[in-house]
Structure formats: structure tokens, C-alpha cells
Amino acid sequence: MAGLGFCTAFSSPRAPWLVSGANRGGVMPCKALRKRSVEIRAEVNFVNAEEAKKLIAEGYAVLDVRDKFQYDRAHINSCHHVPLFIENKDNDFGTIILRTVHNNFSGLFFGLPFTKPNPDFVQSVKSEFSPDSKLLLVCQGGLRSAAAAYKLENTGFQNISCITSGLQAVKPGTFDSVGSTELQNAGKAGLVTIQGKISAVLGTVLICAYLFITFFPDQAEKLLQMAPAS
Known part of the structure; x- marks a missing residue:
């Protein structure tokens, strides 16, 4: 010894x-x-929208890791798009069942695609950027960008920042954006986008019905009597 x-x-x-x-x-x-090899990793830097804007001015490249659907609705101008999750089009029996359930619930109400982890995510990023590149990762809610940041950090990237709470917390006009909607609304699709209109219509109908019954009770009673019995 x-x-x-x-x-x-x-x-x-x-x-x-x-x-x-x-x-x-x-x-x-x-x-x-x-x-043994010693692995040195850098801390991921979490910033707000204004701080992120300064980082872009300093030369940070914007890497959008959202799915293609959200990216197409709105994204920061001149950003790079490498999705952390991709649409799952597999046709094995289990996937078909899960996709059907998803499409009838989350897909229908929130417009979310049925996805799976992108197996080429890290390699795709490495094909565009070197490990010493300065990257600002963005997603809609902040979770995917944080997960992507740690993936890249584990493979040698050391200058990574993320927007806390994602693009949903960004005020209109903060970034020069491209798309059919504002950045903070890019995650909204499906029935959730019209629920306000539906609620307004139903509310109006109910209020009108209440007022009609209140001020014209005799006519309301006749209408109810004319209604077909179930």
C-alpha cells in the first residue's frame, strides 16, 4: 500500500x-x-426575454426546439429550428392506439401533435454548431428548451442560455418574429382557441332566454308547451 x-x-x-x-x-x-477522463460542464444560464434580447445582440444564435406546428405558427426571425420532439407516425398497433386517444383529446382541444423524442436532435445541432457556439434555446413553455440544454451540455456545449417560461411569457414586439400569430400564442390551437367565442355565444343565448322568460312569461310558457315531448 x-x-x-x-x-x-x-x-x-x-x-x-x-x-x-x-x-x-x-x-x-x-x-x-x-x-480517467474528466468531464467539465458549464451551467445552463436561464434568462428573461429582455436579457435574451441582449444575448442575441451579443451574437448568440437562437435555436428553436419546438415541434414544427408551433414553429410554423410563429418563430423568432432568423432562428435555427431543430425540434426536440418530432411527430410520431409509427404504425405499430400500440402507437396507433395511443395516437388515436391523443388525437381525440389533447390533439382536438389543444392542437398538440402526437410526438416522440427526436433521435437525431443532438447530431442535428452538432451539424450546425460547434461545442463552443453561443446558443439561446427557446420553446413555448420552457421545459423542452431546458431538457434540450442539458442534453447539449452533456455532449460538450458550454455556452447555453434558455428563456425562463419560454415564448409564452414574451410580450408582443420583444423579438422580430415570423408567422401568423404572436410568439406567446404559438402554442394555442384546436378548440381551445375558440372556447372564448363559444362561451360568449352560449352566455348571450342564456341571458336572452332568461330575459325573455322574465319579461314575457306567457309567450315563454306557450313555446314550452309547443316543444315536442321527449
């Missing part, structure tokens, strides 16, 4: 210098430690 020398490997949830395969929290030979 004499002359071998030992070093301690410390464990922490945010300790990017940990040696892969080490007995975390224990001790291991220094020779073995020197033979």
Missing part, C-alpha cells in the same frame, strides 16, 4: 468534474484517477 497514494472522489448533484465510473464518496488510487 505504501507509495501508491490515494485521492478522494467527491459526489454532488452538480459536480461536473466527477470521474465516470469512480466509487463516488469513497477513495480510489491517484493513478486510476489520472487515467
Whole structure:
């Protein structure tokens, strides 16, 4: 044992210098430690919309990781689009069942596509950017951009920022955008986009019915009597 020398490997949830395969929290030979590769990772920087605008002015490239449907509705001008999730068009029995259920609920009410993780996400980003590139990742709600940031961070990217709460928290006019709607509304589709109009129509009908019954009770009673019995 004499002359071998030992070093301690410390464990922490945010300790990017940990040696892969080490007995975390224990001790291991220094020779073995020197033979292992040490991974250095940078912290992901979360910023608000105004801070993100400054980063773009400083040379950060905007990487939009939303699905194609949201991207087409509205996106920041001159951004790069590499979706973290892609539409799932698989035709195995299980996927068909799940897609049918999704399309009849989330798809119908919120206009969300049935998706799956993009297996080529990291490789696609690497084909456009080098690990030392300055990237501002955006999505609609902030979750996908955070997940994408950590994926890229684990593969060597060290200058990554994300907009906290995503584009849904961005005020109109903050960024130069392209599309048929505002950036904060790009995640809205399906019946949810017209629920306000439906509620307004139903409310108006109910109010009119109430007023008619209140001020013209005799006519209302005759109409009810003429209604076919169920």
C-alpha cells in the first residue's frame, strides 16, 4: 500500500468534474484517477426575454426546439429550428392506439401533435454548431428548451442560455418574429382557441332566454308547451 497514494472522489448533484465510473464518496488510487477522463460542464444560464434580447445582440444564435406546428405558427426571425420532439407516425398497433386517444383529446382541444423524442436532435445541432457556439434555446413553455440544454451540455456545449417560461411569457414586439400569430400564442390551437367565442355565444343565448322568460312569461310558457315531448 505504501507509495501508491490515494485521492478522494467527491459526489454532488452538480459536480461536473466527477470521474465516470469512480466509487463516488469513497477513495480510489491517484493513478486510476489520472487515467480517467474528466468531464467539465458549464451551467445552463436561464434568462428573461429582455436579457435574451441582449444575448442575441451579443451574437448568440437562437435555436428553436419546438415541434414544427408551433414553429410554423410563429418563430423568432432568423432562428435555427431543430425540434426536440418530432411527430410520431409509427404504425405499430400500440402507437396507433395511443395516437388515436391523443388525437381525440389533447390533439382536438389543444392542437398538440402526437410526438416522440427526436433521435437525431443532438447530431442535428452538432451539424450546425460547434461545442463552443453561443446558443439561446427557446420553446413555448420552457421545459423542452431546458431538457434540450442539458442534453447539449452533456455532449460538450458550454455556452447555453434558455428563456425562463419560454415564448409564452414574451410580450408582443420583444423579438422580430415570423408567422401568423404572436410568439406567446404559438402554442394555442384546436378548440381551445375558440372556447372564448363559444362561451360568449352560449352566455348571450342564456341571458336572452332568461330575459325573455322574465319579461314575457306567457309567450315563454306557450313555446314550452309547443316543444315536442321527449
